[in-house]
Amino acid sequence: MSASASASIGVTGLGVMGRNLARNFARNGYPVAVHNRTPGRTRALMAEFGHEGTFVAAESAQEFVAALERPRRLMIMVQAGAATDAVIEEFAPLLEPGDMIIDGGNAHFADTRRREAALRGRGLHFVGAGVSGGEEGALNGPAVMPGGSAESYAVLGPMFERISAKVDGEPCAAHIGADGAGHFVKMVHNGIEYADMQLIAEAYDLLRQVGGYAPAEIAEVFRAWNAGRLGSYLIEITAEVLAHTDAATGRPFVDVVADAAGQKGTGRWTVQTALDLASPVTTIAQATFARAASGRTALRAAYADLPGGTTAPLSRTEAARFASQVEHALYASKVIAYDQGWTMIQDAAAEYGWTIDLAAVARIWRGGCIIRASFLDRIRAAYTADPELVGLLAEKEFAAEIADAQVPWRETVASAARRGIPAPAFSAALAHYDTLRAHRLPAALLQGQRDYFGAHTYQRVDRPGAHHTQWAQPGRPETTA
Structure with a gap:
C-alpha cells in the first residue's frame, strides 16, 4: 500500500492505548498514520474503526514516515524500556531536523531525559508525554502531560489540548517543562494514585471491621462522600465495586477477590526517586509498601495467629459517629498525600532546572486522569494565588480543614491501632503532618x-x-x- 504525506500525526504501537489514542486524534479531525510491528493490528484497526476518521495505514517504517506532514509528529505507544529505544532507533534515521518523536508510554523520566538529549543532538525534538486515564481516557479524553521543548509544544500543544478531557471548557493538557518533566509529573500522579487508593481501602477496612458495615452499606457511605468534598473518580468507582455482587456465588464481589494487590512499577519509581531527592513522600511510600506486603502470602500465613488489639464492637449509633471520623481522616490524609506529591514536583524542578506551573498541574488533573477530584480546583486556586506557595497547609482554607480534622483524624488512627487493624497510609499521613508542625524534632x-x-x-x-x-x-x- 502506498502513502502520501497527508497525516497530521502518526501512532506506532497499536495496543489498546495506542489504538484508542489514534482513534481519538481521528475523531477530532486529524488525519492519522497508523503502524504496528505486526501489520495485522493495523489492518484490524482499519477494518473495525476506519469509518471514525481519516487513517493512513502503513506496513513499513518508510511508508509510515512518508505519510507524515512536516514537521513530522510520530507518537510511540510501545512498552517502556528497551522496546521504546528500539523503536526510536528504527525511526530516527528516517526523520529530518525539526521532526518530533513523542513517547506516550509510562517511561521512566530519566530515560526520557537521556533520549531527549540524544535526539536533540541529532536535530530532532523528543517529547515525553504522560497520558493518564487508561484506555477509556485515551479514546474519549485523557489528561496529557507533555515535556520537551517549547518549540515542540507550539506545534503539538493544540493537538493535545483538542483530544484531552475538558473541565469547564478548559483542556486537561499543558506543557509541563523541559526534557523529562512531563514523564516525571505523570510518575508523581501515579504515586499519588497509589496513596489515594490505599487510603480509600483503609477507610473501607475500618468501616467494615470497626463500624460493622456490610460492603453494600459502605458503598452508600462512599456515595454520600462522593457528593461532598471527597468527590472524585476513585471514590465514585469504589462505591460501584463495593455494591457489586459476584454472579457466581452471590457474595459481595470484594469478598471473592484475593487480598494481594499488584503494581506495574510507577509507584515504586516515585518512592525510589523521592529517596534520591530526599523528598519525604511517606504516605505514597507506605501505600506502595502496603501493596508489596499484601503479596507476601507465606509471611502473612506464618504470622496470622500472632496477637493483635481487641475492642468491643460498636453500636449502630457509635458506628455512624465513627464513619464521620473516618471521613475527616480520609480527607486530611488525602490532602497530605497530594501535598507530598506537589512538594516532590517542586524538589525535582529545583534539582533538574525545570520551570513547572504547579497550578497548571492541578488544572490538567481535574479531568481525564485517575486521580481527578473536586478539590483539585482549590489546589489550582491556591497555586494561582501564590505560585511560590511552600505547601498546601500554608494556604488558609486547607489549614483550617486540617485543624477541624485533628480529633477525628487522630481518633481514627488510634482506633486502628487499638484494634490491630493495619492503616499504614493513614498513620504515615498523620505522622508526616506531626513531623512538619513540630517545633523541635529528635x-x-x-x-x-x-x-x-x-x-x-x-x-x-x-x-x-x-x-x-x-x-x-x-x-x-x-x-x-
Missing part, C-alpha cells in the same frame, strides 16, 4: 549519634559552622572542638 539526637560513631560533625542552634565533640573514651575526659 533529629538533634541523630546528629549527636552520628558525630559519636563517625565524627560526622553537627550544627548548633547558638553559633554557625560545623562542630565536633571529642567523645569521652575510657580514662579520658570529653572535650568539644
Whole structure:
C-alpha cells in the first residue's frame, strides 16, 4: 500500500492505548498514520474503526514516515524500556531536523531525559508525554502531560489540548517543562494514585471491621462522600465495586477477590526517586509498601495467629459517629498525600532546572486522569494565588480543614491501632503532618549519634559552622572542638 504525506500525526504501537489514542486524534479531525510491528493490528484497526476518521495505514517504517506532514509528529505507544529505544532507533534515521518523536508510554523520566538529549543532538525534538486515564481516557479524553521543548509544544500543544478531557471548557493538557518533566509529573500522579487508593481501602477496612458495615452499606457511605468534598473518580468507582455482587456465588464481589494487590512499577519509581531527592513522600511510600506486603502470602500465613488489639464492637449509633471520623481522616490524609506529591514536583524542578506551573498541574488533573477530584480546583486556586506557595497547609482554607480534622483524624488512627487493624497510609499521613508542625524534632539526637560513631560533625542552634565533640573514651575526659 502506498502513502502520501497527508497525516497530521502518526501512532506506532497499536495496543489498546495506542489504538484508542489514534482513534481519538481521528475523531477530532486529524488525519492519522497508523503502524504496528505486526501489520495485522493495523489492518484490524482499519477494518473495525476506519469509518471514525481519516487513517493512513502503513506496513513499513518508510511508508509510515512518508505519510507524515512536516514537521513530522510520530507518537510511540510501545512498552517502556528497551522496546521504546528500539523503536526510536528504527525511526530516527528516517526523520529530518525539526521532526518530533513523542513517547506516550509510562517511561521512566530519566530515560526520557537521556533520549531527549540524544535526539536533540541529532536535530530532532523528543517529547515525553504522560497520558493518564487508561484506555477509556485515551479514546474519549485523557489528561496529557507533555515535556520537551517549547518549540515542540507550539506545534503539538493544540493537538493535545483538542483530544484531552475538558473541565469547564478548559483542556486537561499543558506543557509541563523541559526534557523529562512531563514523564516525571505523570510518575508523581501515579504515586499519588497509589496513596489515594490505599487510603480509600483503609477507610473501607475500618468501616467494615470497626463500624460493622456490610460492603453494600459502605458503598452508600462512599456515595454520600462522593457528593461532598471527597468527590472524585476513585471514590465514585469504589462505591460501584463495593455494591457489586459476584454472579457466581452471590457474595459481595470484594469478598471473592484475593487480598494481594499488584503494581506495574510507577509507584515504586516515585518512592525510589523521592529517596534520591530526599523528598519525604511517606504516605505514597507506605501505600506502595502496603501493596508489596499484601503479596507476601507465606509471611502473612506464618504470622496470622500472632496477637493483635481487641475492642468491643460498636453500636449502630457509635458506628455512624465513627464513619464521620473516618471521613475527616480520609480527607486530611488525602490532602497530605497530594501535598507530598506537589512538594516532590517542586524538589525535582529545583534539582533538574525545570520551570513547572504547579497550578497548571492541578488544572490538567481535574479531568481525564485517575486521580481527578473536586478539590483539585482549590489546589489550582491556591497555586494561582501564590505560585511560590511552600505547601498546601500554608494556604488558609486547607489549614483550617486540617485543624477541624485533628480529633477525628487522630481518633481514627488510634482506633486502628487499638484494634490491630493495619492503616499504614493513614498513620504515615498523620505522622508526616506531626513531623512538619513540630517545633523541635529528635533529629538533634541523630546528629549527636552520628558525630559519636563517625565524627560526622553537627550544627548548633547558638553559633554557625560545623562542630565536633571529642567523645569521652575510657580514662579520658570529653572535650568539644
